[in-house]
Amino acid sequence: MQSLLTDQVRLLLLVGLCGLLWSLESIVPLYRYRHSRVRHAVPNVALTLILLLTNLALSFSSAYLAGFAVRHGVGLFFFFDLSAWAQVVPGVAALDLFAYLAHVLLHKSWLGWQFHRVHHSERAVDVTTTFRQHPGETVWRILWQLAAVLVFGLPLWVVIVYLILSSLNAQLEHANIKMNSGLDRCLRLALVTPHMHKVHHSRDQRETDSNYANIFSFWDRLFGTYTAEIDFRKLRYGLDGFDGKERQTLRGLLKMPFMNHTRN
Ligand SMILES: [Zn+2]
Numbered sequence: 001m002q003s004l005l006t007d008q009v010r011l012l013l014l015v016g017l018c019g020l021l022w023s024l025e026s027i028v029p030l031y032r033y034r035h036s037r038v039r040h041a042v043p044n045v046a047l048t049l050i051l052l053l054t055n056l057a058l059s060f061s062s063a064y065l066a067g068f069a070v071r072h073g074v075g076l077f078f079f080f081d082l083s084a085w086a087q088v089v090p091g092v093a094a095l096d097l098f099a100y101l102a103h104v105l106l107h108k109s110w111l112g113w114q115f116h117r118v119h120h121s122e123r124a125v126d127v128t129t130t131f132r133q134h135p136g137e138t139v140w141r142i143l144w145q146l147a148a149v150l151v152f153g154l155p156l157w158v159v160i161v162y163l164i165l166s167s168l169n170a171q172l173e174h175a176n177i178k179m180n181s182g183l184d185r186c187l188r189l190a191l192v193t194p195h196m197h198k199v200h201h202s203r204d205q206r207e208t209d210s211n212y213a214n215i216f217s218f219w220d221r222l223f224g225t226y227t228a229e230i231d232f233r234k235l236r237y238g239l240d241g242f243d244g245k246e247r248q249t250l251r252g253l254l255k256m257p258f259m260n261h262t263r264n
């Protein structure tokens with residue numbers, strides 16, 4: 001299984017879906033942005049490359065800890081004697097729960113928010129926003145992933161399956177595409193949909209501080225952080241105080257965590 005999911009295959013899937021969604025954004029956009037899409041994408045693509053390199057540099061840690069957990073019988077799953085395949089669904093759900101918690105803490109802690117502002121300062125959410133995150137946030141998310149591997153005793157291939165599903169769904173969530181609202185409502189019974197995650201990018205803090213989930217929407221329902229419907233004609237993306245041109249460059253985004261700006 002692991003050999004089928006090589007880094008090259010994962011990268012190909014990501015680039016392929018990104019190309020497809022980029023085209024769909026021209027055909028069925030949720031919002032019609034007036035700026036140049038290519039120019040807007042430049043800092044986001046640069047941050048995506050930094051994210052890929054950060055993940056690559058730290059990829060040995062997941063492999064090492066997953067191997068350690070399996071060899072030494074560490075983690076909750078070893079109490080249940082699950083077959084390899086029976087670990088997939090609970091394993092993916094466990095990693096997704098930890099991703100939810102990591103995301104909530106990025107909003108609720110002062111330091112976390114300093115870094116996470118980079119993602120939320122996006123004024124025109126589209127598929128290129130998916131991996132617009134500061135490398136500091138990337139490291140934080142990887143640490144939570146490693147914690148999940150140890151707490152649950154997850155094999156590496158389950159982590160890889162999770163990363164593929166997570167990154168593909170994240171691209172879909174951010175894509176600037178209008179979805180059929182009936183289909184969206186139906187899908188979001190289990191999954192985070194594009195319309196559901198767009199609420200999280202609202203400039204209105206009551207909406208920003210909701211819909212934190214990554215793949216499965218039920219974490220938000222379970223923990224009382226779910227916002228169902230909003231009026232997309234009134235939704236405005238971004239963060240007050242971070243719209244300036246100099247803040248939206250790659251340099252500005254990398255410096256953002258180290259700037260003082262209190263949240264209203
Ligand atoms: Zn967030």
Ligand SMILES: [Zn+2]
Nearest residue numbers: 119174197201
């Ligand atoms: Zn987002």
